[in-house]
Amino acid sequence: xxxxxxxxxxxxxxxxxxxxxxxxxxxxxxxxxxxxxxxxxxxxxxxxxxxxxxxxxxxxxxxxxxxxxxxxxxxxxxxxxxxxxxxxxxxxxxxxxxxxxxxxxxxxxxxxxxxxxxxxxxxxxxxxxxxxxxxxxxxxxxxxxxxxxxxxxxxxxxxxxxxxxxxxxxxxxxxxxxxxxxxxxxxxxxxxxxxxxxxxxxxxxxxxxxxxxxxxxxxxxxxxxxxxxxxxxxxxxxxxxxxxxxxxxxxxxxxxxxxxxxxxxxxxxxxxxxx
Amino acid sequence: xxxxxxxxxxxxxxxxxxxxxxxxxxxxxxxxxxxxxxxxxxxxxxxxxxxxxxxxxxxxxxxxxxxxxxxxxxxxxxxxxxxxxxxxxxxxxxxxxxxxxxxxxxxxxxxxxxxxxxxxxxxxxxxxxxxxxxxxxxxxxxxxxxxxxxxxxxxxxxxxxxxxxxxxxxxxxxxxxxxxxxxxxxxxxxxxxxxxxxxxxxxxxxxxxxxxxxxxxxxxxxxxxxxxxxxxxxxxxxxxxxxxxxxxxxxxxxxxxxx
Numbered sequence: 001x002x003x004x005x006x007x008x009x010x011x012x013x014x015x016x017x018x019x020x021x022x023x024x025x026x027x028x029x030x031x032x033x034x035x036x037x038x039x040x041x042x043x044x045x046x047x048x049x050x051x052x053x054x055x056x057x058x059x060x061x062x063x064x065x066x067x068x069x070x071x072x073x074x075x076x077x078x079x080x081x082x083x084x085x086x087x088x089x090x091x092x093x094x095x096x097x098x099x100x101x102x103x104x105x106x107x108x109x110x111x112x113x114x115x116x117x118x119x120x121x122x123x124x125x126x127x128x129x130x131x132x133x134x135x136x137x138x139x140x141x142x143x144x145x146x147x148x149x150x151x152x153x154x155x156x157x158x159x160x161x162x163x164x165x166x167x168x169x170x171x172x173x174x175x176x177x178x179x180x181x182x183x184x185x186x187x188x189x190x191x192x193x194x195x196x197x198x199x200x201x202x203x204x205x206x207x208x209x210x211x212x213x214x215x216x217x218x219x220x221x222x223x224x225x226x227x228x229x230x231x232x233x234x235x236x237x238x239x240x241x242x243x244x245x246x247x248x249x250x251x252x253x254x255x256x257x258x259x260x261x262x263x264x265x266x267x268x269x270x271x272x273x274x275x
Numbered sequence: 276x277x278x279x280x281x282x283x284x285x286x287x288x289x290x291x292x293x294x295x296x297x298x299x300x301x302x303x304x305x306x307x308x309x310x311x312x313x314x315x316x317x318x319x320x321x322x323x324x325x326x327x328x329x330x331x332x333x334x335x336x337x338x339x340x341x342x343x344x345x346x347x348x349x350x351x352x353x354x355x356x357x358x359x360x361x362x363x364x365x366x367x368x369x370x371x372x373x374x375x376x377x378x379x380x381x382x383x384x385x386x387x388x389x390x391x392x393x394x395x396x397x398x399x400x401x402x403x404x405x406x407x408x409x410x411x412x413x414x415x416x417x418x419x420x421x422x423x424x425x426x427x428x429x430x431x432x433x434x435x436x437x438x439x440x441x442x443x444x445x446x447x448x449x450x451x452x453x454x455x456x457x458x459x460x461x462x463x464x465x466x467x468x469x470x471x472x473x474x475x476x477x478x479x480x481x482x483x484x485x486x487x488x489x490x491x492x493x494x495x496x497x498x499x500x501x502x503x504x505x506x507x508x509x510x511x512x513x514x515x516x517x518x519x520x521x522x523x524x525x526x527x528x529x530x531x532x533x534x
Binding site for chain 2: 003004005007008009010011012014015016018019020021022023024025026027029030076079080083084086087095098099101102104105106107108109110112113114115116117119121122123153156157160214216217220221231234235238244247251254255258259262
């Protein structure tokens with residue numbers, strides 16, 4: 001450890017100053033704009049935001065979709081991760097590769113694929129009409145369902161990866177031991193797997209939940225103006241109405257959620273380091 | 276036996292869900308028809324070739340490339356010293372500094388872009404290109420600091436102390452001992468930063484001007500007006516590019532060790 005203060009400052013200051021000027025200061029000013037009006041500090045923008053039915057709908061929809069995506073990702077994630085960790089090492093490596101692969105692909109491309117699948121002339125509609133299940137194309141795009149599917153596909157890999165590493169850190173014999181002692185699969189899951197992997201579940205869950213809350217591309221492409229979420233609402237308020245007060249309130253909601261999630265992850269990490 | 280079968284079924288369905296859409300994009304981009312469709316109507320490379328003829332895609336591709344390369348380099352130029360200082364020195368308010376430089380990862384990009392535009396770019400009259408460069412640098416900075424810091428932790432400090440004792444200046448020791456030892460981490464940080472910056476949408480949403488746009492934003496705009504397979508073709512090409520970069524990085528660098 002070197003003690004020279006001047007050197008330390010010279011090394012650390014450029015990055016700290018850059019982040020403070022380009023990023024921290026503008027964001028803080030944006031947040032403060034929502035907390036004042038012509039006379040001074042005021043929460044009028046917050047009251048106005050939350051008493052507008054459309055905003056409230058979007059706010060609740062965002063939380064609801066985030067929660068649904070997280071729960072479904074956890075269920076599919078556990079099933080997938082359990083299958084993967086039980087594969088022989090070579091197959092396991094391949095499967096992990098396939099899970100990680102989508103993360104390298106541009107989210108625009110990944111989301112756009114769902115237009116080809118779910119659109120009016122898309123794959124699903126052709127199949128449904130071809131099988132005679134529907135009379136004509138049904139509308140799947142620009143619905144909450146489409147956004148849900150898109151978000152799930154976007155964030156599921158994060159959950160699977162978090163659960164795989166949690167399962168790999170679990171004592172090998174825990175599951176066979178519980179089975180020998182007469183537990184059925186449901187009991188094994190609730191009493192053994194879940195408690196031993198709950199940190200991984202929280203990590204994966206936080207990543208999926210905050211990812212879904214702050215998603216822009218998926219609701220923009222698959223939801224359009226019919227299914228707004230907080231970020232697409234923010235974009236619309238600014239570009240259509242020049243409404244920076246609402247933008248500031250939405251920014252505050254997103255930042256508070258994302259910071260609390262991050263704090264939770266940090267505390268988990270330090271708790272684990274102590275153990 | 277039944278559990279093996281069940282496992283295969285589950286994995287097949289999940290992998291189809293995760294990878295399938297990408298394969299469909301590739302197939303749709305090879306279509307000979309004029310509208311986006313799967314299964315494709317005949318096979319041809321005409322949409323793949325058309326991508327290269329669309330003027331705005333060419334311009335925004337160059338823009339995104341430059342941003343990804345220059346933004347990541349700039350983030351490394353300021354990120355490596357701060358990581359070094361945090362690892363080796365007693366930096367005053369060290370934890371605060373670490374929080375400040377890693378904050379851009381926590382705040383959603385759309386907010387970063389909007390705040391930057393409204394309170395820095397417009398008041399000071401910066402042009403959009405410079406604004407995009409600053410935003411992408413800020414965005415990549417946390418990744419640079421995290422990856423470089425991680426490889427700094429594994430580097431023993433007595434080696435550079437030995438270099439200094441043997442007559443090397445502090446700067447010389449940094450350039451000749453520290454930098455070469457963490458070059459794998461720096462390269463990994465560059466690749467991670469490049470891919471992140473290149474694929475980034477929200478931060479650039481508000482930061483576009485006449486003729487100045489990043490490629491993903493340009494693709495989103497094109498989607499609103501046109502429904503032909505060219506965006507599918509472009510998406511497929513970009514996906515292959517990202518996968519190729521990461522694959523090579525993994526192969527020659529063991530990329531996943533660093534990230």
